[in-house]
Amino acid sequence: MADLRAYQPSFTAGELSPALGARVDLAKYSSGLRSAVNIFVHPHGGASNRAGTEFVTEVKNSAKITRKVPFEFNTEQTYRLEFGDKYFRVIRDGGVILKSGAPYEVVTPYAHTDIWNLVHIQDADVMYVCHPDYPVQKIARLADDNWTISAVTFAPKIVAPTGLAVSSHFQRKNGDTTNAAFRVTAVNASGAESAGSTAVSRVLQTEKEDGRQTKFTWNAVAGAVLYRLYRTSGNFQGLLVEVTTTEATVEQMQINGVDPQIPAAAGTGAPSTPTGLAITIQYGKEMKYVVSAVDGGTGEESLPSSPVTAVNDLSLNNNKNVLTWNALAGASAYIIYKESNGIYGYIGRSETTLFTDSNIVADMADGPQTGRNPFNGVGNYPRVATFIEQRLGFFSTRKDPQAGFLSQSANYENFGVSSPAKASDAVTFRIRSRQVNEIRGAIALGGLMLLTSGAEWVVSGGSNSDAITPSAIKIDPQGYRGSSRVQPIVVGNTVLFAQEAGGVIRDMSYDFASNGYDGKDLTILARHLFEDREIKAWGYAQAPYSIVWVVLDNGRLCSLTYLKEHDVWAWTRHESGPNGAAIFEDVTVAREGKEDVPYFIVRRTIGGQQKRYIERLRSRAFSKIEDAFFVDCGLTYEGPAAKIITGLDHLKGQTVVALADGNVVRNLVVGNVTGGVGVVLPNAATKVHIGLPMIATLETLNLDLGQVPGLGTVQGRQKSVSEVTLRVEKTRGIFVGPYDGDRNSDDLVEYKQRSIEAWNEAIALYTGDIKITPPWDWNDNGRMFVKQFDPLPMTILAIMPDVVVGK
Template sequence: MSDIALTKSGFTAGVLSPALFARVDLSKFDLGAKTLENFLVHAEGGVSNRPGTEFVLRARGDRIRLIPFAFSTEQTYVLELGEGYLRVVKDGAVVTEPSRAVAGVAPGDPVVLTVAGHGYGNGDWIFLEGLTGPTALNGRFWAVTVTGADSVSLSDLDGRPLDGTGLPAWSGGGTAERVYRIATPWSADELERLKFVQSADTMYLAHPGYAPRKLTRSADDAWSLEVIDFQPSIAPPGGLSASGGSGGPAQYYRVTAVKAETFEESTPASASVGASPTSGSPVNLSWAAVAGAAKYNVYKLDNGIYGWIGASETTAFADDNIAPDVSDTPPTGRNPFAAAGAYPATVGLHEQRSVWGASDDDPQKTWMSTSANYENLNVSTPSKDDDAVTFTIAARQVNEIRHYVSLSDLLLFTSGGEFKVNGGDEVALTPSNVNVKPQSYRGCSHVPPVVIGNTVLFVRYDGRAVYDLGYQLAVDGYSGNEVTVLAKHLFRGEGRIREMAYAQTPWSVVWCVLGDGRLAALTYMREHDVWAWHSHVTEGAFESVAVVRENDEDVVYLAVRRTVEGSERVYLERMKEREDRAIEEAFFLDSGLSYDGPATRELSGLGHLEGETVAILADGGVQPRQVVTGGRISLQTAAERVHVGLPYEATIETLPVTLSDPAAAAKRLRIHRVLLRVLAARGVRVGPGGGAGELVEVKQRAGEPYGTPTRPFTGQIGLNVAPEWADDTTILVRQSDPLPITVLGMTAELEIGG
């Protein structure tokens, strides 16, 4: 027998498919892993266990979709869309309406609450706090049934009336806040096909079964959803009249209002006069002023075409036989999306225009708004450069447009290929210079692509592969590669990608919700040739994901289906921050909550985990797991800073050890010592993989004062493991406690069998 030492310097290839375990010739092989579960890959090479998720709120619906809404980097929201409704989450909490004073609580069966002039509706959710007496009602959400103009009865969120028999009598105080909600037209089944794009406080939404809509925010608790009529935002002049002239044929005029600042032109008003203008007897036009107008354009009919004859900053104009300029005509209003079959299925923004397309009747057709006016599809004859643009892809197959992405060109992603659209070299797109060129023929799914820098990542039409697409100067076009090729096993079976969202900070990770309830995540930095997959699981199933920026970090929000008290519920959860946190602030629990206050052994408010076994980190120390009963747990020792939630394991398993010497490669191996290079790690367990031996826990406590938690360790850890002979020898690293671990690399000392 002989000993060898093998070193692994990082994990920037991510998890590799079993089909590649013999591909030692791959440049990424030595940087790959057999398993990376609940571990994040860093572009620098190391891996860290993912942070846990904080419970935000139970979803109102059984099937929901999360959508990000970002007015600015400081004002961001996550929208919860379900069966016919929309709710708003901001900074980790659901948005509620202003509080109303509670005027009484009758603790019968059911409990009846008195709130003067409440204005609530059946099924609304309210949040109670500050009640004196029946304090068990505080800090919780309840569903209401209206019993009068000033009263409601309470039920839990499963619809069970609250039996308040035995509750202490109310002695005053308390407020009720209704969860803010607006109605939407989409069913839960239709949300998957909903496409959206945002500009400032307005989000445009498209669905093939509904007229286009816009969602507008004016305050945290003031949102409106309305059908877009695609008319200019300025009205045409009213009361237009014409008089004067001398003899000759009748004359016909049109006048439009031009909006200040944006110069958007209204549809025209019309008038005629039974005489022709002369220099001595002009035709005089007059009209009523239009609010917001900077000037008015005047057009006259000439051989069947209205041509421009001048502009006025007043409400009058005199035509003394001005020759019309028929190259400049008034706009014609239109709404091509006015009926079923014509509704667009997708929407985007590009070069100060809104972009709509893929109706059932015209799946390859695109409509772009007038320049700088997103809700105006007016055209002129002949066309003007700022008119609305309409074009159809000329392709070998009729494949529907599924997404628009705006880079230096407009990129169109269809079910059968990818196209770029522009107006030529360094020229803005206009109705007369539309150039459509195919870039590749992969085909895209309905999952919205994500943009990373100047590169687009999109999901193939079958949901089983992701491609990147970036501009290549050498070919003056867009090309890319499949980035799932090394980890195809993650997307087999039910593992099709359903949703995708990108968090730039702190780790540059694309989070993908899979059809089997897992998260597949991709650490992606194209400029450094880093594209590494890792998978994430929880006690439940991930169903939706959205990313918004909060406090200079991109925060991941998740909809998670969990089984609690024997029934399925969907929870909204927020992934916690991980970087630069003291051990007392470590949060490696799912659907968790935190307590910060005077030392206590009794914790409440855990009703969302009723009956579940939870892990506990109290003042930086791991306490024994407890079962939540009545929404409460009892700690083993009192603590001031406590985190409680569902436990999860984070696991690394290396690829099977492969020796380059053919004579040695055929022999069995066993690992007897492992050296780990770690960063801020605690609670590490290491051993041979594949069930070949028990995991050994690293004992770290060294010099901390009595009564203080063990501090995370940075450096090299060496430990002996229980050796077992194996054909496929791997190293397993596991974190089972709610504690941090980052592994930068490892060295294994192995024995080669005789």
């Protein structure tokens, strides 16, 4: 036999799959665990039992589906919105916001069966909420107890100006005149021409051009494809113009006809003779104008006003058009556009309600916007949203699952476009791929990262542009894994997403070597936790331990300690309630003080009835044992010394445990007591944490010592652990043994920690090495169980078993 000491100084591989039980060749085997229940792994290597959960409130209706949505204005003002059947309630700092003594509540359009498909994105005090079957909603916080929710209109916040009018100023000149008569004929598709209409005469000025024009109009003729206008009196008789419409405009000095002359009679099969010929004199050409307003607060431009038409010849000196309109509240300036060939172009800006056009050439590269709402009507509501480059992006509708819509720059609710397009215009694009895969996630990280049901894509402005614009957009695939509908999360500069199939969680970040995004399967070492499972909800708590909390579709809760730069990714699992029967349904994380705090919705059976409770994970930062909170669904009493603790209605009939002034009190049953529902302590206490017991279990892998001289591997050999040295930190209350069991089991030994404390004082926390002699046993695995049964802290930094190996 050989006496050896093993040493495991780290647990940063977390709980490993049983399928890896023989992979002692893996580097992570030496830092792995066979099981870790109600344990989390520190990024630096140690393992601790998690803190308990504090009862916040029961949801409004425990019989219906409920979920939480985080609302974070800044690191100091964070909320959780309890979404249920057509309502949400507000929670802040572990308490429900009340109004007039009742929970403050806002009516929403969402049925409880639809709330799991809600996707939200927030900008300061405003949150946009998407669902493919509901119009986009906007939630706004005005105060803790004053919130609004409304459908987004997707239009500029400032309205278009009204009352646009124009007055034309021009100078007339006198000159020689002549009296001329005119007639019009109609021509059909075969070329047959009608007889001329009744002649109409007009005195026309023939010298000293001043911009005047002669406009002819007539009634349409059935079967006519074109019309011919003739001058039919005096000199210069003949064809004047040929048009396909029922009007013609000729310049002042172009009223002389040329051959051919008007036909004497209608041709064979000719259409009817036109009627209603009329002549008007106008000074110049028609010009159309519109004006828009600029929001003085945001700089956003409104849609253009209704157009106004002027007739003038601005090429002549002193001719001008003067535009006026009504003042608009909130406008700091107005932008004026003029039409040219059917398109409006910029001609100026005014800070008043007056503008003069003295023949300004329109900038056709800068036109007014056209209002657009891509999300109007059933089938056009987006399912995903994010912010990217000062734009609000919506993605994937039922009618167009691969479409992306980006708002105008800095104008989140404006999806208007201009012609020609401007760099700040809204952007619309579609992913073109072999399959139609709906967009399920969108993240702004080194470009716009889109996760679809079949692939991962990055959208950028391309090599010639720093930003995405209507004329600069490039869509590149990064992989073909496929994403589930649970929204991705960002850890540092890395995206974590759940695959569409296989219960796999992957990370993805930019890799300079491949000039693309790549990552790894984070569940490969703990596949047993995710087989045939789906990720239902998750949240990332960066401070203090960098943990991703994951709720699975079977109600189990897992945690992933993740620190990519140190190659740390360690899974553990968590249970709550008698026999671990509690069902975790949701988790969200938001900053409270210096820590990121997970909130859970937990389904428990209390008094034979199903209850859905909102519970928050308590902090593990404390300096005194009296402040340690390691019970689930618990509450804290702090005040004058008391034996009767009430206010435990939510746990009526349950067996609970308490930490009273640092001393453990077990086997308490919640029932009717003086003053309400609660328990009676054996001794009065001033600070009491009371709730459901929580058992933490850490089990080592099969012992491996590498290649031992003279023995080779110890795998499969009989072995006995004669003593275990645990290096612990701020710990109290540990059981150790070769097999699992309850606190009364012969397979576990409790470490007796009381030393210098008086009999009535709470046992102090200990940091250092402790030695425990486990029950004597020979087996072929050499595993050890380390357990915590009491509401006390436990942190294991290293395990050092002394092993006797049989030959």
